[in-house]
Amino acid sequence: MLDIKTTKTTTPKELPDKDDPLKFGTIFTDHMFIMDYEEGKGWHDARIIPYQPISLEPSAMVFHYGQEMFEGLKAYKTEDGRILLFRPHMNAKRTNNTCRRLCIPEIPEEDFVQAIKELVKIDKAWIPTKEGTSLYIRPFIIATDPFLGVRPSHTYKFMIILSPVGPYYPEGLNPVKIWIEDEYVRAVKGGIGEAKAGGNYVASLKAQIKAYEEGYSQVLWLDGVHRKYIEEVGAMNIFFKINNVVVTPKLNGSILPGVTRDSVIKMCNHWGIKVEERLISIDEVYNAHKDGLLEEVFGTGTAAVISPVGHLRWENHIMQVEDGGIGPLSQKLYNTLTGIQLGKIEDVYNWTVEVE
Numbered sequence: 001m002l003d004i005k006t007t008k009t010t011t012p013k014e015l016p017d018k019d020d021p022l023k024f025g026t027i028f029t030d031h032m033f034i035m036d037y038e039e040g041k042g043w044h045d046a047r048i049i050p051y052q053p054i055s056l057e058p059s060a061m062v063f064h065y066g067q068e069m070f071e072g073l074k075a076y077k078t079e080d081g082r083i084l085l086f087r088p089h090m091n092a093k094r095t096n097n098t099c100r101r102l103c104i105p106e107i108p109e110e111d112f113v114q115a116i117k118e119l120v121k122i123d124k125a126w127i128p129t130k131e132g133t134s135l136y137i138r139p140f141i142i143a144t145d146p147f148l149g150v151r152p153s154h155t156y157k158f159m160i161i162l163s164p165v166g167p168y169y170p171e172g173l174n175p176v177k178i179w180i181e182d183e184y185v186r187a188v189k190g191g192i193g194e195a196k197a198g199g200n201y202v203a204s205l206k207a208q209i210k211a212y213e214e215g216y217s218q219v220l221w222l223d224g225v226h227r228k229y230i231e232e233v234g235a236m237n238i239f240f241k242i243n244n245v246v247v248t249p250k251l252n253g254s255i256l257p258g259v260t261r262d263s264v265i266k267m268c269n270h271w272g273i274k275v276e277e278r279l280i281s282i283d284e285v286y287n288a289h290k291d292g293l294l295e296e297v298f299g300t301g302t303a304a305v306i307s308p309v310g311h312l313r314w315e316n317h318i319m320q321v322e323d324g325g326i327g328p329l330s331q332k333l334y335n336t337l338t339g340i341q342l343g344k345i346e347d348v349y350n351w352t353v354e355v356e
């Protein structure tokens with residue numbers, strides 16, 4: 001149990017207009033959580049303070065060698081005014097898996113969830129309620145030792161900031177166009193692909209720009225060794241429905257284990273839909289499409305929840321899925337998952353956690 005000291009802002013910001021589209025990650029609430037780590041002392045000085053810039057030495061290790069991790073989850077306001085988090089203990093566990101890989105000190109799971117709850121409670125007026133909106137929660141840890149040698153830092157800051165966000169696709173659940181990348185790779189087994197770290201994102205920018213320039217919105221990564229097996233998309237895991245079976249790449253060490261991915265697998269199992277977690281090659285997807293068996297493709301992640309894929313490009317081949325529309329399974333998964341998150345559908349899985 002953390003002892004969190006709270007200093008409330010004396011100059012609260014104006015809440016966004018209820019018709020503001022809340023462009024992802026652009027608006028921040030009145031408060032932030034911050035806690036420090038020092039070797040020998042552990043995590044200490046947990047506090048909630050007004051949202052503000054932080055001051056760091058230019059020599060702080062995070063700026064030079066990228067010792068940094070982050071998480072992403074959401075809080076939702078239900079119609080009867082309750083505040084729900086979606087599987088926050090999964091994010092707490094994943095934080096510690098990431099921390100172990102990046103030599104960052106771990107945070108007790110209960111402390112992680114408590115810090116989120118208390119911060120969300122203080123800024124609860126910022127949780128938007130319009131269809132498709134939510135409060136995005138961004139916990140992160142940075143290495144702060146003022147030192148240019150290469151080793152794990154002895155000091156860190158753990159922070160949480162909050163951002164009200166609109167629907168990921170303001171025009172509704174629109175299929176995205178995906179570029180299958182065969183030149184650059186995101187991660188390899190043994191690297192940090194399964195950790196939620198900024199370093200994975202800097203490695204992805206070059207291909208993302210290339211995809212944008214070609215008119216595509218996301219990159220689908222192939223494995224770094226054979227350039228053959230499918231890994232994931234940008235900040236989403238990927239699923240294929242082929243001839244009535246749902247297939248997703250297995251967690252092989254270079255793929256981020258998504259909370260949404262896990263939830264989709266559990267829902268499909270619950271509904272009696274066959275799911276396979278295994279290696280899946282781009283040739284298999286291509287052949288399934290050629291044979292008319294590629295029924296649906298969708299990405300899964302906290303930001304967009306379910307993101308139908310309508311068009312894939314691999315080398316000079318273009319694969320059009322579902323005539324570029326949304327498949328029935330993608331739609332059902334989206335409706336059920338968002339229904340549970342908003343407290344509109346019974347949560348038979350016990351996934352939501354109430355902030356009281």
Ligand SMILES: *Cc1c(COP(=O)(O)O)cnc(C)c1O
Nearest residue numbers: 235236237256258259260301302
């Ligand atoms: C966060 C993330 C995901 C999705 O994970 P969720 O827990 O479902 O939000 C997928 N891939 C990458 C690379 C990510 O960083």
